[in-house]
Amino acid sequence: MSDVSDKLLDAAGIQVDRLPMLPVIFDRVANSCAEQMRAVAASPCYFSVLDIEQGRIGEMLEPYEANAVTAILEVPEWDSEVVLGFDRDFIFTIVEVMFGADGQEMPEEDGRTFSNIEMKVCAKLAELVCDVLTQSFSVVTKATFRVERLETRMHFAVIGRRTAQAAAAKFLVQAINRGGEMFIILPYAGLQMVRRALGSTTTAEVGGSRDPDWVRQMRAGVTRADVKLRAILDEKMITLGDITAMKPGDLIQLSATPKSPVKLEANNQALFWCQLGQADGVYKLRVDDVFDPEQEFIGDLLGN
Template sequence: MNTATEPRGAADKLLDNPGLTVERLPMLTMIFDRLAQSCAEGIRPYAPAVVSCFVNSISTDHVWDALDAYDGSIAAIFYSSELDARILVGLDRRCVYSLMEVMLGGDAQEAPYDEDRTFSTLEVRVAQTVLEIASEALKSAFGPVIETTFRLERVETRMDFTIMGRRNVLAVIAKILIQAMDIGGQMFVVIPQPALTPIRQKLARDLSSDGSASDPRWLKMMRDGVQKAEVRITGVLDEYEETLGAISEWKIGDVLPLKPSALTRVRFDCKSQALFWCELGQSKGVYTLKVAERVNVEEMPLAQFLKSAAVTEQA
């Protein structure tokens, strides 16, 4: 890190362009939330312990200030041709050491290793694997806003002002905490604001007021999960009412008369909810049920009772 650079004065800051306001770009919050969730899912197969990721903060700052704060970290430079910009994703030293502890089967009983030294080859490879997971997660997170790819250019173990071009350019900085077994560190994402300016209108979209906006991937997962849910279907031929006293006197061998005949339809229930009327039949030596029509819930005894009770109460 070049420490010879003089601090920026108040006049320089006043002459800066105002840039983007994170509070006015609600889609940015959604993007980084999805990034954190996808990173947790991507890292989980590599770690025996449960890994959690969540967004700590999203802010704007100058690139050189952000890089200065993360001196001694490992960072990857990704290039997006769609955004025509380079994006930096990095892991601070504590995060790298914690990931090594978790992935190698440590129990986190000892104090986290925190020595300021050169990263080993294995640590760099582990960090690069996590950063590549982050790039795929970032691609997915940007999906609802813009289809883009992030190509890995190089991995840096020393923060340099020249990594992201001009050192005084404004950037959006997201800090994502990665934790497992009460240890962890921080992932940071630095996106130059000029890369986001062309899609500013899309980032300003408010999902809470847009009923049609949705996450296609989440909807598909939800739909598939619901369709695969196993439920019990019950065929009801007749319902017999009796007092508890009479039921308590039943004994083996007693015969209970049923009203239905061979032409009576069977009702299909699921979780006490009537679904279909079916016709009883036989085929190849087994009983069969042929779906005839949907049950009109309004005609069910309970619905009629509730309706009559409501009329009586109003009267």
């Protein structure tokens, strides 16, 4: 029965939206690349996934002709090759960051050939991304990525027929107020080998191989998010008619006192009960207790 289902899936072809682990892996690639660049870059570099698309290899490479450096990567476990590419803006941005530029100079705009230094930087970057890809794919399967060669002509970035189908992930890199693009092209011939692994989202497959560096970076990113807090001393229900009848000077009577507990909310979600106070000429809140929705519901039923 398994052989029959495999043949049916092969005939239907590979659809990126049926490989839910692929976006997860590429997110890990972006996060890990940013983490790895901290060791070699003078300024922070931010990587993010722009898009994951599918199409013909030749058509995917054509826009980068004379405008990018590609690395052909060997993946022995897939008996296949992968294209890793850096566009001109990406290369110039990374080179400047690695050599301590602050972004004050105008970016390169000419179409000159890439220098020896820039090619060596691309070679080092390709090795770095290979390690990241190997580690990221380890969540679902064993895949060892190795640099085979570098190419500056897209015509020579051959990993099979140019009409063959492939999936491509595009990454945006941002640093010193500049940006560029990195792309990874995976032929269907290689993805076919790990289609079942990429199509599974069971907890055992993902949770058992968590990358502690990735988890730590995700936690750091979440904890740095800005959150607006709102302190509510008291609330009063009035009619729309009462509101329309109000005029300057009218007073709204509240039941709260300076000793009444203050409810602290974020995004309309109650978090804590606090005590209002004052120090250094400003109002301050002291967290007294965690807001318990179940307990508050019971209290409302009992009329407390």
